[in-house]
Structures are given as structure tokens and as C-alpha cells.
Amino acid sequence: MTTKLAPVTSPADCKAAIQRENRRVTSYDVALLAGVSQSAVSRCFKPGASVSKATYARVMKAAQGLDYIPNAAARSLITRRSNIVGVIISHLANLYHPEALSELSQQINRRGKRVLLFTWQNELDVEHVLTDVWQYQVDGVIASAPLSDAHVAEFSRRDVPLVAFNPGQASQLVNSVVCDQREAGHMLVSRLAAAGHRLFGIIDGPESNAVCNERRRGCAERLAQLGYPAPVIVRGNFDYASGARGLRDIIAQAGRVPDALICGNDVMAFGAIDCARHELGISVPGELSVAGFDAAEASNWLSYQLTTLRLPVQKMAVAAAELLSNLIDTHDGDAERRVFAPQFIEGATARLTLPASVSLAA
Amino acid sequence: MTTKLAPVTSPADCKAAIQRENRRVTSYDVALLAGVSQSAVSRCFKPGASVSKATYARVMKAAQGLDYIPNAAARSLITRRSNIVGVIISHLANLYHPEALSELSQQINRRGKRVLLFTWQNELDVEHVLTDVWQYQVDGVIASAPLSDAHVAEFSRRDVPLVAFNPGQASQLVNSVVCDQREAGHMLVSRLAAAGHRLFGIIDGPESNAVCNERRRGCAERLAQLGYPAPVIVRGNFDYASGARGLRDIIAQAGRVPDALICGNDVMAFGAIDCARHELGISVPGELSVAGFDAAEASNWLSYQLTTLRLPVQKMAVAAAELLSNLIDTHDGDAERRVFAPQFIEGATARLTLPASVSLAA
Numbered sequence: 001m002t003t004k005l006a007p008v009t010s011p012a013d014c015k016a017a018i019q020r021e022n023r024r025v026t027s028y029d030v031a032l033l034a035g036v037s038q039s040a041v042s043r044c045f046k047p048g049a050s051v052s053k054a055t056y057a058r059v060m061k062a063a064q065g066l067d068y069i070p071n072a073a074a075r076s077l078i079t080r081r082s083n084i085v086g087v088i089i090s091h092l093a094n095l096y097h098p099e100a101l102s103e104l105s106q107q108i109n110r111r112g113k114r115v116l117l118f119t120w121q122n123e124l125d126v127e128h129v130l131t132d133v134w135q136y137q138v139d140g141v142i143a144s145a146p147l148s149d150a151h152v153a154e155f156s157r158r159d160v161p162l163v164a165f166n167p168g169q170a171s172q173l174v175n176s177v178v179c180d181q182r183e184a185g186h187m188l189v190s191r192l193a194a195a196g197h198r199l200f201g202i203i204d205g206p207e208s209n210a211v212c213n214e215r216r217r218g219c220a221e222r223l224a225q226l227g228y229p230a231p232v233i234v235r236g237n238f239d240y241a242s243g244a245r246g247l248r249d250i251i252a253q254a255g256r257v258p259d260a261l262i263c264g265n266d267v268m269a270f271g272a273i274d275c276a277r278h279e280l281g282i283s284v285p286g287e288l289s290v291a292g293f294d295a296a297e298a299s300n301w302l303s304y305q306l307t308t309l310r311l312p313v314q315k316m317a318v319a320a321a322e323l324l325s326n327l328i329d330t331h332d333g334d335a336e337r338r339v340f341a342p343q344f345i346e347g348a349t350a351r352l353t354l355p356a357s358v359s360l361a362a
Numbered sequence: 363m364t365t366k367l368a369p370v371t372s373p374a375d376c377k378a379a380i381q382r383e384n385r386r387v388t389s390y391d392v393a394l395l396a397g398v399s400q401s402a403v404s405r406c407f408k409p410g411a412s413v414s415k416a417t418y419a420r421v422m423k424a425a426q427g428l429d430y431i432p433n434a435a436a437r438s439l440i441t442r443r444s445n446i447v448g449v450i451i452s453h454l455a456n457l458y459h460p461e462a463l464s465e466l467s468q469q470i471n472r473r474g475k476r477v478l479l480f481t482w483q484n485e486l487d488v489e490h491v492l493t494d495v496w497q498y499q500v501d502g503v504i505a506s507a508p509l510s511d512a513h514v515a516e517f518s519r520r521d522v523p524l525v526a527f528n529p530g531q532a533s534q535l536v537n538s539v540v541c542d543q544r545e546a547g548h549m550l551v552s553r554l555a556a557a558g559h560r561l562f563g564i565i566d567g568p569e570s571n572a573v574c575n576e577r578r579r580g581c582a583e584r585l586a587q588l589g590y591p592a593p594v595i596v597r598g599n600f601d602y603a604s605g606a607r608g609l610r611d612i613i614a615q616a617g618r619v620p621d622a623l624i625c626g627n628d629v630m631a632f633g634a635i636d637c638a639r640h641e642l643g644i645s646v647p648g649e650l651s652v653a654g655f656d657a658a659e660a661s662n663w664l665s666y667q668l669t670t671l672r673l674p675v676q677k678m679a680v681a682a683a684e685l686l687s688n689l690i691d692t693h694d695g696d697a698e699r700r701v702f703a704p705q706f707i708e709g710a711t712a713r714l715t716l717p718a719s720v721s722l723a724a
Contacts, residue, residue, distance in 0.1 A: 114478055
């Protein structure tokens with residue numbers, strides 16, 4: 001019928017044969033058509049596996065010709081690996097480090113896995129979320145959410161590798177990547193105290209937030225060591241409005257404007273600074289020093305130039321992905337903690353040297 | 363041995379029987395132990411399915427006693443549903459609406475599915491990301507990333523339901539949830555023109571960003587209709603620095619400060635406003651009106667109170683989840699577009715009424 005040379009195996013011939021045999025397309029069919037080994041086909045479909053560009057192109061062309069899709073579900077039954085890592089995050093919309101999720105996702109991709117998102121709005125959802133986690137048979141979990149000791153034990157009982165990402169107080173039982181929040185509190189108070197600030201106000205995070213609680217404890221501890229008055233502490237919700245409200249409440253409770261204000265995150269610091277400057281007519285840092293936590297994007301905008309602490313989010317994401325990877329490979333039971341130090345950002349909203357009058361008096 | 367009444371079936375007896383038979387625990391074993399039907403057990407493990415609190419508690423207790431985990435992979439082979447929805451996002455760290463992902467995740471959870479995240483850093487990753495999408499056998503995909511017509515066709519060929527979320531120019535081929543960007547441009551220019559602004563500067567997004575391009579086209583179109591001078595257009599990267607740089611470049615190109623500046627997103631508007639106020643000594647809105655796009659969190663902070671446009675992100679997320687849900691159930695081929703209008707936020711960075719002198723002259 002045609003004068004063209006027929007290829008040894010054409011997609012059409014191959015497809016017809018499969019149809020005659022009434023079976024699904026397999027990686028063997030693809031290998032045959034592409035003229036490569038079956039393991040080369042596997043590697044092409046394994047994210048992160050090494051394969052030459054030429055082989056990849058041939059395999060993809062053959063796979064497309066046969067409408068071949070490697071079945072992850074079938075493979076998962078054989079390998080016992082789903083290549084899915086669960087990431088549990090509470091209050092995604094309030095995630096103060098959107099780049100943390102981005103970093104985690106990239107690090108996990110690099111290891112040939114993808115992120116399945118588990119979010120919860122309130123603590124009542126935890127049980128449902130965990131039931132789902134067991135069902136999807138994830139290879140492991142990175143949790144940036146408060147998990148109780150009982151929940152941690154359940155991971156261990158089910159042999160599901162778990163790494164806690166930036167928890168406030170890391171349980172001894174769980175692998176975790178943490179930032180030393182108590183040390184962060186010490187550092188901040190020490191710097192501000194050295195500049196002559198004595199009366200401190202603290203706008204803390206919500207009661208359930210262990211990270212903030214730990215930091216606040218660090219601040220109070222250092223103030224006590226210095227023999228300074230106890231700080232005036234109020235709670236906020238991490239939002240702009242609670243920063244403004246927090247400053248007003250602290251002034252009311254203290255009976256005067258404090259020397260320094262430490263906020264549980266940057267957004268509350270922005271709220272407090274704007275309230276001081278635009279509503280109360282208090283100069284920052286002239287009359288009031290303000291410090292935040294996080295080094296959020298807006299912290300180096302000209303309107304703020306906030307004095308704050310930066311979490312090494314990228315390093316922490318790399319560490320979490322590494323820890324989890326090892327756990328998935330070894331299922332080793334010994335818990336490891338990797339602790340990172342926050343970095344002090346001087347900014348321009350806190351006075352960090354003694355005022356001239358004090359220097360002279362000293 | 364014991365005087366206590368033995369239960370009809372104890373977890374221990376049940377477990378021993380299973381071990382004798384050398385098989386895995388099944389939902390039937392759980393049903394037997396809990397004294398409920400097998401379908402009740404299924405419902406308990408199906409997110410979003412209706413089940414009474416009492417039944418749920420009994421089933422969970424029995425399942426825990428037997429260490430039963432429903433195997434999602436095995437179920438997926440039978441039902442042909444993975445209960446996973448892929449969400450493809452380019453540049454997660456720059457996601458201008460972190461709440462969009464949160465809303466999508468919640469809406470998808472509500473339908474008994476979870477979000478598998480596919481992110482890419484640059485356009486070269488697209489092929490690898492899509493290969494992964496086919497492998498994980500997701501039930502459907504919501505894409506908030508630029509997909510070519512060829513990619514869209516590939517989804518259709520593989521019969522993987524796809525909804526494009528807030529693409530710039532929606533292809534006629536694909537189900538999509540969009541915001542009318544051209545109309546947004548028209549609206550903004552009309553409001554500013556009515557207040558007497560004539561010379562416009564535009565800080566556009568990157569060339570590859572279809573959303574911004576569409577909006578810029580809308581602005582230019584409306585200016586042409588009004589017979590106003592063509593706007594001075596520069597490109598930015600959506601970051602604070604390119605807002606400041608953009609304003610300087612526009613002033614240099616125009617030879618004067620424009621009457622109004624329209625920025626491709628809020629963050630560039632913050633950069634331009636701070637540059638005008640703190641570096642160039644230009645009063646906003648006294649000498650220069652500035653408008654953004656997005657209604658980002660910081661847009662209503664006292665330091666900015668930005669004039670901007672808000673995308674109805676929550677409604678758009680609900681619509682996307684609904685569209686995808688229907689597609690998964692019906693695999694209907696007709697593409698639907700759901701178009702939402704942006705909402706104008708007056709703010710305080712743009713003059714929106716004619717200045718007194720002009721009013722008198724008119």
C-alpha cells in the first residue's frame with residue numbers, strides 16, 4: 001500500500017497488539033517502542049532520577065504514542081512508597097512565612113516527591129486531618145502546626161515519619177527543626193536594655209501559640225536577670241489591628257508610654273508603630289522603641305524599616321526536608337533536633353545606643 | 363480464667379484470627395468488631411461523608427484496636443479516584459494572594475479531596491511538572507499558572523479535568539474562573555480621568571504576566587477613547603524596589619511627574635509611594651495620585667491607605683472548586699468561563715474629585 005519503509009515497531013502496531021491482548025499499556029511496551037531498557041523508562045518517570053536528554057525525549061515520544069501513564073497507585077502498592085509528603089499547616093492564610101511553604105515544596109520536589117497539603121482552621125479539625133493523613137499513605141509528614149504528645153505518639157505507632165517544623169517547644173519525642181525562641185527573646189532584651197530602655201511592653205501572640213510563648217518567656221527571663229521591672233504583657237492575634245490595640249492597652253496598664261515595645265510578629269509591630277505615629281503622636285523611635293519578629297517583606301519598606309529578628313527559613317526548610325528524607329529511608333527511631341539562631345536586623349524603629357544625656361551622666 | 367463476660371468479638375480475638383489467616387485487616391473486620399455495616403466503615407473514612415458521631419466513635423475505636431488503615435492506593439485502583447486534586451502554582455513565594463491557596467484548599471477539602479501542590483520556579487519546569495501530574499493520577503487540576511494551548515490540549519487528550527484560576531487571557535478551550543482585567547483597567551482610568559488626571563504612568567508587571575498585560579491594555583484603551591495622551595509605561599517585577607525604580611523611570615521618560623500612577627500590584631505601589639514621599643519629596647495624593655491592584659493586607663494600613671482594586675478571591679475559589687467538582691463527576695467537554703468583577707477601594711492615595719480650581723473654571 002505504501003512505499004515508505006515501515007519502522008520495526010510503530011505506535012499503531014504496538015497499540016493494536018495491546019488491544020488484541022486486551023490489556024493495559026505497560027512500561028515494557030514503552031521500552032520496546034523507544035528501544036530502551038524498561039529501567040530507563042522507569043527512571044524517566046521518576047522525578048529527580050538521572051536520565052539523558054535523548055533517552056528522555058525518546059521515552060516521552062513512545063509513551064505519548066501509546067497513551068502510557070505510569071500508574072502511581074499501582075506502583076505505590078508495590079513499592080510501598082506513595083512519593084507524597086504530607087505538609088500540615090494550621091491557618092494557612094495567616095502563615096507568616098509564605099516562603100516557608102515554597103521552600104519546603106521545592107526541597108521535597110528535589111527529592112522526587114510532592115507535597116500534599118493538610119490545613120486546618122481550628123483545633124477541632126485535628127482528628128479529621130490525621131485520619132486523612134493515614135489514609136493517603138504519605139511517605140512522611142512535615143508539621144507546622146501544634147501537635148499534642150498523643151498525636152506525636154500516634155505517628156510513631158503507625159511508623160509514619162514526622163518532622164516538626166518550627167514548633168514552639170519541641171517535644172523530646174519528635175524530630176524537629178526549631179529556632180531558638182528563648183534565646184531570641186534574650187537577645188532582643190539585651191540589645192534594648194544596653195541602650196537604656198527599662199520599662200518594656202510585650203504584645204504577645206495568641207495563648208495557643210507556643211512559639212510566641214517561648215519567646216515571651218525568654219524576654220521576661222532576661223528582664224528578671226537584669227533586675228528590671230516586669231514587662232507589661234498583652235495578647236494579640238498577629239494582625240495589624242491587635243498591634244494598635246495592644247499599644248493602647250499597654251499604655252493604659254502602665255500609666256505611661258513604655259520605653260520599648262516588643263511585638264510577637266512584624267504585622268503587630270506595624271500596627272503599633274502606625275498607631276503611635278499617626279494616632280497618638282508618639283515618635284518612633286524618639287519616644288518609643290518598637291521591635292518585631294519575622295522580618296516580613298514589609299519590614300524593610302521605607303515607611304517602617306523595622307527593627308526585627310529574621311528566621312533562617314530557607315536553611316530550616318532544607319534541614320526539615322533532609323531530616324524527613326533520612327527518616328523515610330531508615331525509619332530510625334532516635335529523635336533529632338536541629339536548632340537555628342535568629343538573626344538580628346537593626347532597622348530604624350528602635351534606639352540601640354544610649355541617649356546622649358545618659359552617656360554624659362555615665 | 364476470668365469471671366468477666368467476654369464480648370462477642372474482642373480486638374484481640376479478631377486480630378488473632380486475621381493473623382491465623384495471614385491476611386491484611388479489612389474494612390469488614392472493622393465493621394464486625396464495631397457492630398456496624400461495612401458501608402458505614404467506608405463512610406467514616408471518606409472525608410465529607412455523612413455519619414453519626416456515635417458510629418464514627420465506634421468505628422474509630424475498632425479501627426484503632428485492629429490497626430486498620432484504609433489503603434488509599436488500593437481504593438484508588440478500584441474507584442479510579444485518587445481523591446487528590448492537583449494545584450499548579452508558579453512562583454509560590456510571590457503568590458500575591460496567599461489566601462487564594464488557603465481558600466482553594468478549604469473548598470477542595472470540603473469535597474472530600476486534598477490538594478497536591480505542584481510549583482514551578484521557571485517555565486522550563488512545565489514539562490516535568492506535567493509529567494508528574496499525569497503520574498499521580500489526580501482527579502483534576504486547578505492551575506494558577508500560565509499554560510499554553512498545547513498544554514491545555516494535553517489535559518483534554520488525557521481526560522484530566524482542568525480549571526484555570528485567574529489566568530490573564532482565558533483560552534476558549536479551558537474551564538476558567540477569571541477576573542475581568544480589561545474592565546478593571548477601564549474602571550480605574552475612568553475614575554482617575556473624571557478627577558482631572560490627564561498624564562498617566564503605568565508600572566506594568568513582567569512581560570510574561572498575562573493578567574497584568576490584559577489590565578494595562580484596558581487602561582491604554584480607555585485613555586485612547588478619552589483622547590488623552592498615551593500613558594508612559596515601564597515594566598516591574600511585582601516587588602517593592604521595582605515600584606520605586608518605576609516611578610523614577612516614568613518621571614525621566616515623561617520629563618515631569620505624571621498626574622496619576624497605576625501600578626500592576628499593591629507592593630509596587632507601596633514602593634512608588636514611599637519613593638515619592640521619602641526620597642523625591644512628592645506629595646501623594648497632593649501632587650501624584652497612586653493606585654495599586656490586589657488589595658493586599660498592607661493596603662489598608664495607616665501608612666498607606668491605598669487606592670486599589672480588590673479581587674473577590676473567596677468567591678473565585680468557591681467557583682473554581684465547584685467547576686472542577688462538576689467536571690470530575692461529568693467529564694463534560696464544554697468549557698465554561700466564570701467572570702468576576704473587581705471591587706474599587708477608594709483609599710487615600712489618589713485624588714478622586716476635581717481640584718477646587720478646575721471646578722470653578724468648569
